Amino acid sequence: MKKSKRIVLMLSGVICMGAALGLVAYNLHEDSLAAESAASVLQQLNAERDKRMQSTEPTELPTGITGQITEEPTISPDTSMSTITIDGTAYIGSIAIPAFGVELPVAADWSYPQMKISPCRYEGSVYQNDLVICAHNYSTHFRNIKDLQKGDRIIFVDAVGNELDYHVELVETLQPTAISEMVSSEYDLSLFTCNYAGNARVTVRCNREEE
Secondary structure, eight states: OHHHHHHHHHHHHHHHHHHHHHHHHHHHHHHHHHHHHHHHHHHHHHHHHHHHHHOOOOOOOOTTOOSOOOOOOOOOTTOOOOOEEETTEEEEEEEEEGGGTEEEEEESSOOHHHHTTSOEEEEOOTTTTOEEEEOOOOTTTTGGGGGOOTTOEEEEEETTSOEEEEEEEEEEEEOTTOHHHHHSOSOSEEEEEEOTTSSSEEEEEEEEOOO
């Protein structure tokens, strides 16, 4: 009888260990796919953005004047965020976190399937100083934002080439239900992801650098 119990316990342990290893392997696979997908989108995004920045649209000039006028990108609270569409998905730009050597595309609208590819705009706009970006807890996405320090630099480049520099002000943890606290803050940019347990949101608050 005791021998049978020992065998059952051993089998249970083997099954649990196998399940744990399977989960780890699955998570690593998901992480790798997310990294590859984001890198592919970023490459296309940068190419299309460079093409836009280099292109010039002729406009009507005063009589007697030759040449063409190029409209420079402007940042205004009334400016809507331009997008670049890649594989049927609209992207508002890219975000870089130099502290981790990370650069990622940012989708215009969030969804759980899209977050398997890239971070997403959860709400707001860089021009309104209330942009909120969410991402999965992949090691190549936002897993490490919990380790950011006050003063660390964050760079957002929009779809028309405007580069906006931010610095980290605060890293805090919010409950998943604290939606109003997430989107209504005094900070210009917020980044968030779930913690490892999935029961809280690691949130990084940032402000624009003074020009």
